[in-house]
Amino acid sequence: ATLNDPHKENDTYLARKRQSDDMTVLLQKLKISISKKFNDDLKDRTIYYQALIHRLVAENFIKQPSAEHVIVAHLDFDKLNNKKSNLKWMTKEENYLHQRLSPFVIASKSYSDGRRKEDAKSTKLSVTKVMLLKKLLNESNPMRKLVKQFKVTATQILRIKRGENWPEVEAAP
Structure with missing residues (x-):
């Protein structure tokens, strides 16, 4: 078959047309199923208007x-x-x-208020770690070192330093 073979061009056209038709049918079926599902959902929903x-x-x-x-x-x-x-x-x-x-x-x-306990498992920092961190912050330790040591972000350390986070905890003596 050559490039200009009319039968091949016709077959390609028909294949594309068939594929396009198949896609159109699939899209129509999808639209119908979605609209049917949506209508079923609307029927199942009950709207309650409650007066206060x-x-x-x-x-x-x-x-x-x-x-x-x-x-x-x-x-x-x-x-x-x-x-x-x-x-x-x-x-x-x-x-x-x-x-x-x-x-x-x-x-x-x-x-x-009672959530911050010494044995809290949900936080990376405990009260004692924060006390130590505040002490090290007062001693002007590099931020990078503190980030690695305590495994928290620089933002968290800055917030502790400014008193936004853990304000109730004092620095260790």
Whole structure:
């Protein structure tokens, strides 16, 4: 067969046409399956519109002091207690201060405060290592040496030096 053989050109054209048609059919099948799957997903989804009961109670039974009072807070921190006597309109600042008194926030804070223990396995640095690192930083040791010695990044060491990380730990004597 020569390069200008009309049969070969025709065969090549037909092969490409067949391949193109096959790709078109595959794409159409893919589009159909995707749209079917999407429609099935939409049918399976249930959208719940929940009214915030505490907000409904506050809007209907408690006078809103001003337009700035946009948050309805539970005074006893119990989200299920939606009685009028337990709800209060608050500004964002008032709500922030109120939430700091929440027993859940206090418990979470005490948990996170107690996380830095000498035997903590989740951190590369322990309290004693940080004390030593701070001592070496005060002695003007090269950063590269400290990075290799403690196997932490230079950024971490800089943050410790500036007091952003581990501020509660003092340098070793």
